[in-house]
Structure formats: structure tokens, C-alpha cells
Amino acid sequence: MDMQLENKRAFVSGSSQGIGYSIAKALLREGVAVVINGRDDSRLQQALKNLQAEVPGGNVTGIAADFADAAEVQRLLDSLGGVDILVNNVGLFDLTTFAEISDDAWSRYFDVNVMSGVRLSRELMPRMIDAGWGRIIFIGSESGVNIPADMTHYGVTKAGMLALSNGLAKLTRGTGVTVNTILGGPTYSDGVAATIRDIAEAQRLSTDDLKATIIGGNQTSLLERFIEPAEIANLAVYLSSPLSSATNGAAVRADGGVLTAML
Secondary structure (H helix, E strand, O other), X not given: OOOOOOXXXXXXXXXXXXXXXXXXXXXXXXXXXXXXXXXXXXXXXXXXXXXXXXXXXXXXXXXXOOOOOHHHHHHHHHHHOOOOEEEEOOOOOOOOOHHHOOHHHHHHHHHHHHHHHHHHHHHHHHHHHHHOOEEEEXXXXXXXXXXXXXXXXXXXXXXXXXXXXXXXXXXXXXXXXXXXXXXXXOEOOHHHHHHXXXXXXXXXXXXXXXXXXXXXXOOOOOOOXXXXXXXXXXXXXXXXXXXXXXXXXXXXEEOOXXXXXXX
């Protein structure tokens, strides 16, 4: 299927690895010029080399910036220019009990997980509206709907992201711009893989056994396995496409059936 994305330009935050990297690669394969991002310049340069090797001839560049620092975000925006597609993917997560989450940690989570989307959308969405076309996609999580007890800060900020996306969509009425959120489920991203390896090593388990235990303990998963980053990327490409023009203000699931409510 032709996604009609050639000659579009996209920015994907937090894309030097994991889901963001997979989205960048999928968009490149559709002929999109992609700007990727990471906070560590050396890892960003390696990601650029990898993408150039995996998608020969793809138009990919990168800008390093830490989304916990508003000044760095503004510097990024000053050099980025306008884009047709904005993918708000950057995010923090970890397993921490509620009583141990400090005020500083809450602030950092809001800065990265919520304010990143605020700052990028505030700058880039008006340009899309003026141009008469654009796509803004938030990479959310089922944890923003069903807040996990051991990741309260993560879940609350993902809920905030979902609300932000819905509110921004209302500003696009009558334009060619859409704003949507992907509600991902348990995804075997690089960050999740590293966390599982650390836990498996500490518990003297194999990584595969721990993965199976984690998914087996999720009683509502219909997929009964971790989602692959490329599966999230496939949906992101569709929502980036002109073919998705009737989908706006939506929370579209790629959660493996983890969420049990019909709506």
C-alpha cells in the first residue's frame, strides 16, 4: 500500500533506540526525510549510521538534545525548522514504589514525558495549521489508562500525555492536521530489554524465562508475548499518512489486548 508520504519531513523525539528508532526507520522506508533525536550525541551518531545502513538512500539527520532541559529543547527547535510529522516519543520509565518517588523525580518525569510534547507541539503545530496539513502523534501507553502501582509517576505522565493529545486535536478543527495517541502495550524496546536483563541477572534467571514470567503474569494480554517496536512503528506510519485523515483526537491501541474495556 502506498502511504503517500514521499517528500514529507518528520521529527521523532527520543529516537536513537527503541520504539522511536523503529518509527524513524519505518518512515524512512516510506520516503520521509527524518530528523532523529537523542540526548547523547555519540549514541545519536551511531543511530544515524545504523539507519543509513538499514535504509540506503534514506534522508536522515539528527539533533542531540535532553528533553529534561527546556533550553536544550529551544535550541533544538531553533535548528529544526518546520516539519510535516511530529512524533512525540521521548519518555522516561522505571520501577519505583510511590513512597520513594521524590519531588525532583516527579518534575523530571513531567518535563520529559509531558512538557516535551507541549514544547514541540506549541512550536510546530501552528506551522502545520498554516500549511494546511500535518500529523502529530504521541507514543502513549496502556499505563496511562491503567496506572501501574509500581510506576505511578510514569502512568500519571502518560495519562497527561493522552489528555494533551486530545486537547490539541480540538485545535485542529477544519484543518488538514490531526493529533492522535498510540496506546502501546508491553513492548520489548531497548530500555525494557535492559531492565529485564538486569532483573534476570539479579535473580539468576534466563532472560527468556523472565520475559515469559512477566507476560504470563499479565492476565489480560491477548497477544501473550511482548510487542515488537516495529509493530508500534507500523501504526505510527499509518497515522502519519494522508490515508488516516479521518482519525483525529483518537487513542489508537497497539496494546496486545491488555486493556479490557471496549472503549
